[in-house]
Amino acid sequence: MREPRISLTAGRTGTGKSHYAAWELEEYAQQSVKNPFIVLDMKPLNHIGLAALPRAKAIIIKKNTQRLNWKRIIQENPRLVVVKGKGVELETIISIYTQIMQICYDNYAGQHVLIEEAHNFAGLHDTIEPVKQLVLEGRGAGISVQFVTPHIQDFSKTVYREAELIIGKTLTQQDIEYFKGTIPNYENLNTQLKKYEFIKRTQEGETSIVRAGKRTTKHYG
Numbered sequence: 019m020r021e022p023r024i025s026l027t028a029g030r031t032g033t034g035k036s037h038y039a040a041w042e043l044e045e046y047a048q049q050s051v052k053n054p055f056i057v058l059d060m061k062p063l064n065h066i067g068l069a070a071l072p073r074a075k076a077i078i079i080k081k082n083t084q085r086l087n088w089k090r091i092i093q094e095n096p097r098l099v100v101v102k103g104k105g106v107e108l109e110t111i112i113s114i115y116t117q118i119m120q121i122c123y124d125n126y127a128g129q130h131v132l133i134e135e136a137h138n139f140a141g142l143h144d145t146i147e148p149v150k151q152l153v154l155e156g157r158g159a160g161i162s163v164q165f166v167t168p169h170i171q172d173f174s175k176t177v178y179r180e181a182e183l184i185i186g187k188t189l190t191q192q193d194i195e196y197f198k199g200t201i202p203n204y205e206n207l208n209t210q211l212k213k214y215e216f217i218k219r220t221q222e223g224e225t226s227i228v229r230a231g232k233r234t235t236k237h238y239g
């Protein structure tokens with residue numbers, strides 16, 4: 019079994035973080051057709067292309083979507099791309115995704131979850147309970163979580179400390195200060211970054227510059 023992993027991909031809008039996170043998910047999905055995943059997206063299109071992976075299915079939360087039996091849906095569909103349809107309230111989506119994360123934590127050893135706009139679930143002062151459980155205890159059950167956010171200043175420090183970091187080029191002094199404390203040689207690496215490149219800092223503290231390989235599914239982000 020692969021090592022369960024918590025990762026955080028952060029960067030300004032347009033730095034390519036969703037594209038990169040989805041590429042990592044594709045790599046994992048291609049290792050074995052049995053590898054399960056759940057993508058929790060906050061936009062209608064962004065990651066919908068991932069539903070073209072073998073055995074995967076997309077579910078669009080619409081404005082008038084009735085209550086769904088998520089436990090059953092997850093049981094029947096080991097690879098799910100869940101997306102927020104147009105006009106659906108943020109509160110509704112947060113509540114549904116919270117429920118899904120709780121189900122993953124309670125029932126699914128070996129699950130892999132990708133969470134977009136993750137500051138909504140792992141905020142600086144208000145990280146939801148299932149995220150705390152997934153991050154602090156999920157790896158023991160073989161659960162991996164990929165967090166993606168453009169808002170590092172609003173993001174949970176607890177998750178940040180636990181995560182492998184993948185950071186796009188930073189322009190503001192405030193963000194530079196933020197990463198400087200945890201990533202060795204950060205300022206120097208940051209100035210070297212080209213378009214769609216990221217600084218990666220593993221949980222063991224090793225740093226390198228990385229970029230996504232070729233995507234097999236279409237990215238709409």
Ligand SMILES: Nc1ncnc2c1ncn2[C@@H]1O[C@H](COP(=O)(O)OP(=O)(O)O)[C@@H](O)[C@H]1O
Pocket residue numbers: 029030031032033034035036037038214229230237238239
């Ligand atoms: N490595 C890459 N190679 C080519 N195009 C990329 C790459 N990374 C991102 N893009 C493109 O750049 C745009 C923004 O990428 P996206 O990942 O959606 O940004 P973000 O999530 O950081 O806002 C998209 O059109 C995407 O297809």
Ligand SMILES: [Mg+2]
Pocket residue numbers: 035036037239
């Ligand atoms: Mg994005």
